Amino acid sequence: xxxxxxxxxxxxxxxxxxxxxxxxxxxxxxxxxxxxxxxxxxxxxxxxxxxxxxxxxxxxxxxxxxxxxxxxxxxxxxxxxxxxxxxxxxxxxxxxxxxxxxxxxxxxxxxxxxxxxxxxxxxxxxxxxxxxxxxxxxxxxxxxxxxxxxxxxxxxxxxxxxxxxxxxxxxxxxxxxxxxxxxxxxxxxxxxxxxxxxxxxxxxxxxxxxxxxxxxxxxxxxxxxxxxxxxxxxxxxxxxxxxxxxxxxxxxxxxxxxxxxxxxxxxxxxxxxxxxxxxxxxxxxxxxxxxxxxxxxxxxxxxxxxxxxxxxxxxxxxxxxxxxxxxxxxxxxxxxxxxxxxxxxxxxxxxxxxxxxxxxxxxxxxxxxxxxxxxxxxxxxxxxxxxxxxxxxxxxxxxxxxxxxxxxxxxxxxxxxxxxxxxxxxxxxxxxxxxxxxxxxxxxxxxxxxxxxxxxxxxxxxxxxxxxxxxxxxxxxxxxxxxxxxxxxxxxxxxxxxxxxxxxxxxxxxxxxxxxxxxxxxxxxxxxxxxxxxxxxxxxxxxxxxxxxxxxxxxxxxxxxxxxxxxxxxxxxxxxxxxxxxxxxxxxxxxxxxxxxxxxxxxxxxxxxxxxxxxxxxxxxxxxxxxxxxxxxxxxxxxxxxxxxxxxxxxxxxxxxxxxxxxxxxxxxxxxxxx
Numbered sequence: 001x002x003x004x005x006x007x008x009x010x011x012x013x014x015x016x017x018x019x020x021x022x023x024x025x026x027x028x029x030x031x032x033x034x035x036x037x038x039x040x041x042x043x044x045x046x047x048x049x050x051x052x053x054x055x056x057x058x059x060x061x062x063x064x065x066x067x068x069x070x071x072x073x074x075x076x077x078x079x080x081x082x083x084x085x086x087x088x089x090x091x092x093x094x095x096x097x098x099x100x101x102x103x104x105x106x107x108x109x110x111x112x113x114x115x116x117x118x119x120x121x122x123x124x125x126x127x128x129x130x131x132x133x134x135x136x137x138x139x140x141x142x143x144x145x146x147x148x149x150x151x152x153x154x155x156x157x158x159x160x161x162x163x164x165x166x167x168x169x170x171x172x173x174x175x176x177x178x179x180x181x182x183x184x185x186x187x188x189x190x191x192x193x194x195x196x197x198x199x200x201x202x203x204x205x206x207x208x209x210x211x212x213x214x215x216x217x218x219x220x221x222x223x224x225x226x227x228x229x230x231x232x233x234x235x236x237x238x239x240x241x242x243x244x245x246x247x248x249x250x251x252x253x254x255x256x257x258x259x260x261x262x263x264x265x266x267x268x269x270x271x272x273x274x275x276x277x278x279x280x281x282x283x284x285x286x287x288x289x290x291x292x293x294x295x296x297x298x299x300x301x302x303x304x305x306x307x308x309x310x311x312x313x314x315x316x317x318x319x320x321x322x323x324x325x326x327x328x329x330x331x332x333x334x335x336x337x338x339x340x341x342x343x344x345x346x347x348x349x350x351x352x353x354x355x356x357x358x359x360x361x362x363x364x365x366x367x368x369x370x371x372x373x374x375x376x377x378x379x380x381x382x383x384x385x386x387x388x389x390x391x392x393x394x395x396x397x398x399x400x401x402x403x404x405x406x407x408x409x410x411x412x413x414x415x416x417x418x419x420x421x422x423x424x425x426x427x428x429x430x431x432x433x434x435x436x437x438x439x440x441x442x443x444x445x446x447x448x449x450x451x452x453x454x455x456x457x458x459x460x461x462x463x464x465x466x467x468x469x470x471x472x473x474x475x476x477x478x479x480x481x482x483x484x485x486x487x488x489x490x491x492x493x494x495x496x497x498x499x500x501x502x503x504x505x506x507x508x509x510x511x512x513x514x515x516x517x518x519x520x521x522x523x524x525x526x527x528x529x530x531x532x533x534x535x536x537x538x539x540x541x542x543x544x545x546x547x548x549x550x551x552x553x554x555x556x557x558x559x560x561x562x563x564x565x566x567x568x569x570x571x572x573x574x575x576x577x578x579x580x581x582x583x584x585x586x587x588x589x590x591x592x593x594x595x596x597x598x599x600x601x602x603x604x605x606x607x608x609x610x611x612x613x614x615x616x617x618x619x620x621x622x623x624x625x626x627x628x629x630x631x632x633x634x635x636x637x638x639x640x641x642x643x644x645x646x647x648x649x650x651x652x653x654x655x656x657x658x659x660x661x662x663x664x665x666x667x668x669x670x671x672x673x674x675x
Contacts, residue, residue: 009040010040010284010285010288010289011281011285013033013036013037013040013284013288014033014280014281014284014285014288016036017029017032017033017036017284017288018280020032020036022654027408028404028407028408029284030127030283030287030364030365030404031401031404031405031408033284033287033288033291034287034288034290034291034401035291036288036291037287037288037289037290037291037292038291038292039291040288040291040292041291041292058160058232058242058243058369058373059229059232059233060229060282061282061285061286061365061369062156062160062243062366062369062370063228063229063231063232063242063243063246064225064228064229064278064279064282065279065282065283065365065366066153066156066157066228066243066246066247066250067227067228067231067246067247067249067250068250068275068278068279069152069153069247069250070153070246070247070248070249070250070251070254071250071253071254071275072254073149073150073153073250073251073254074146074149075251075254075255077146077149077150078146078150078153078251080146081143081146081147081150082150084147084334084338085147085150085151085154086154087330087334088147088150088151088154088155088330088334089150089151089153089154089155089157089158090154090155090158091330092124092155092326092327092330093121093124093125093155093158093159093162094124094158094162095326095330096120096123096124096323096326096327097117097120097121097124097159097162097166098117098120099120099322099326100116100117100119100120100123100319100322100323101113101116101117101119101120101166102116103116103318103319103322104116104119104120104315104319104395107311107315107318108307108315108388108391110388111387111388111391111392112170112387112388114166114167114169114170115166115170115386115387115388115392117162117165117166117169118163118166118167118170118374118392119371119392119395119396120162120166121159121160121162121163121165121166121370122159122163122367122370122371122396123319123323123363123367123396123399124155124158124159124162125152125155125156125158125159125160125363125366125367125370126148126151126152126155126360126361126362126363126364127152127362127363127364127365127366127367127404140356141353141356143353144353144356144357144360147357148357148360148361151361153247154247156243156247156366157188157191157241157243157244157247159366159370160241160243160366160370161184161187161188161241161243163370165180165183165184167374167375170378170386170387171375171378171386186239186240187239187240187241187244188241188244190235190238190239190240190241191235191240191241191242191243191244191245191248192244192245192248193240194234194235194238194240194245195231195235195244195245195246195247195248195249195251195252196248196249196252198231198234198245198249198252199248199249199250199251199252199253199256200252202227202249202253203252203253203256206220206223217267217270220267220271221267221270221271221274224271224274224275225274225278227249228246228249228250231245231246231249232245232246272641273641282365283365286365286368286369287364287365287368289368289372290368290397290400307391312394315395315398316395316398316399316402317402319395319398319399320398320399320402320403320406323361323363323399323403324358324359324361324403324406327357327358327361328354328355328358331354331357331358332351332354335350335351335353335354336350338350352414355414356411356414359406359407359410359411359414360407360411361403361407362400362403362404362406362407363396363399363400363403363404364400364403364404367396367399367400368396368397368400371392371393371396371397372393374386374389374392374393375389376389427653428656431652431653431656431657432472432656434646434651434652435472435643435646435652435656435660436469436472436473437646437651438639438642438643438646438652439465439468439469439472439639440469441638441642442465442635442638442639442642443462443465443466443598445638446458446461446462446465446631446634446635446638447462447584447598450584454627454631456627457627457628457630457631458628458631459601459602459605460628460631461628461631461632461635462598462601462602463598463602464632465598465635466598466599466602486596486597486600487600488523490579490582490583490600490604491519491522491523493578493579493582494515494519494575494576494578494579495516495519497574497575497578498512498515498516498519498571498575499512501571501574507567507570507571507574508563508567510567511567511568511570511571512571514568515568515571515572515575576604579604580601580604580605583597583600583601583604584601633668636664636667636668637668639664640661640664643657643660643661643664644657
């Protein structure tokens with residue numbers, strides 16, 4: 001079968017798996033893709049032989065997948081759980097390599113120990129697709145999810161390094177533990193250092209290019225796609241770990257300060273969509289390939305005379321049990337250490353979390369990718385085949401199927417989702433509330449990405465989104481949450497700011513105390529306390545007396561009333577602007593819904609507008625309207641992306657999302673007509 005035809009069939013099968021998964025939601029997509037791969041092999045009616053150059057396979061498949069995982073990593077959780085994650089990513093992988101290697105060599109002595117170690121190293125890493133699927137279960141503790149994601153990100157590197165050492169030992173017939181340890185350290189820390197340098201350099205170059213005016217979205221997205229390939233090749237050329245280098249490079253770029261602005265928004269939206277397509281296609285192709293190889297691998301090994309078929313099945317089951325047992329003991333030990341470090345007893349919940357962590361460690365994309373890079377020959381000139389290559393791929397494939405089945409069907413039993421049947425009305429309300437969260441997310445994104453030049457236009461678009469949120473709430477009878485605490489917080493920000501200005505002598509004490517008295521009166525009203533005008537006047541009089549005494553003591557003249565009023569107006573402008581900046585900076589970090597924060601910003605802006613004497617010209621208004629149309633178009637793209645993500649996370653039903661998409665498309669058509 002020609003390579004081009006084969007590539008086309010693989011992509012068609014990946015697309016078909018997405019359709020089938022809609023009708024079988026309880027079956028994980030990788031299992032469906034494996035089944036489609038088997039069907040493809042049967043339909044082809046011929047042996048589908050996949051022979052890829054190992055280095056090429058690593059560059060095309062593993063490097064992009066790891067880079068995308070690093071880009072999506074939760075850096076805060078990664079750092080918080082760094083010790084147990086490193087324990088899983090390095091320690092557990094090495095233990096599994098040794099345990100599986102000795103076990104396979106003990107049962108099948110004709111399999112060289114080095115080749116058995118290669119199988120163990122390939123079975124060390126967990127599958128990121130399985131982890132992402134399991135993370136949707138709301139009853140799995142957040143700590144367990146964070147450990148699984150961190151492990152899936154970092155253990156691929158240690159598994160691949162160990163695999164390469166084992167393959168080299170199998171090919172050349174020699175192995176030196178001291179040399180292996182030295183080489184491992186050089187590759188690990190060399191990849192770490194080079195990855196950090198590449199990440200910093202790329203961040204600097206991209207920043208300089210943007211500052212120079214290169215805002216082309218296609219260029220920046222293409223650069224992102226090429227980055228893992230170039231970084232991996234560079235690392236391999238200088239003989240350090242390309243996998244570690246790619247991961248660290250992705251983490252450094254993720255940790256870099258986030259830039260804002262319309263061009264960044266467009267790039268982020270396009271980049272997210274492109275990477276979703278790439279990772280889905282690469283993961284899908286690997287699992288389809290696994291399915292296509294199963295018939296030939298199983299038939300060849302199954303019909304062989306070296307090993308009894310019953311022993312083959314027992315070997316797969318035995319390796320699976322060994323993997324789960326070693327992983328459970330390792331996890332249990334880490335849980336005990338964590339409980340002791342926290343000064344608390346080991347509980348039943350800790351044991352349950354350890355079991356969930358154990359069974360969630362499915363093997364998948366990386367394992368199969370690594371196994372497919374096993375060389376065909378140890379000595380081409382002598383015609384010496386790699387020892388038991390088909391058998392090792394058969395065992396790895398069987399273990400992948402077993403672990404994926406366990407993760408798909410057993411883990412949900414340990415951490416079941418709450419069973420609650422929703423009627424049509426309740427489901428619609430649930431979808432509506434989730435869609436309101438999407439609209440709030442759009443407001444947050446627009447607020448983060450606005451600049452001084454686009455602030456006015458951005459506020460116009462945010463106002464339209466607030467109106468949509470209010471309209472949806474009114475139509476569905478959803479009550480607004482009280483924003484009293486937010487208003488009190490704004491007052492506290494203003495009070496602290498006024499005291500700071502007075503301490504720096506940047507405003508008069510008379511104006512400062514007058515505004516403080518007004519803020520105190522409003523704060524008491526918010527707290528539903530009756531503060532009389534007399535008491536309010538006493539507070540103001542006390543402040544004025546103190547101010548007069550201070551000025552007399554310093555031999556300074558008192559300000560006239562007109563001067564105090566002007567100082568008061570300027571102070572009100574500064575405090576209101578300060579409150580707006582604080583609200584914009586902390587949107588997404590506060591507990592209040594984003595539309596309430598956006599409403600508070602608009603209230604402050606309405607307070608500020610009459611205080612400003614200069615009115616906008618007709619041309620300024622027209623220019624702002626034009627910018628608002630462009631930002632509104634960007635907002636619709638963000639909304640569509642967030643809606644699709646909510647559907648993928650099963651927060652919104654597909655029926656509700658279909659209507660929402662149609663509505664967004666209609667609004668996009670309308671805005672495109674205006675542009």
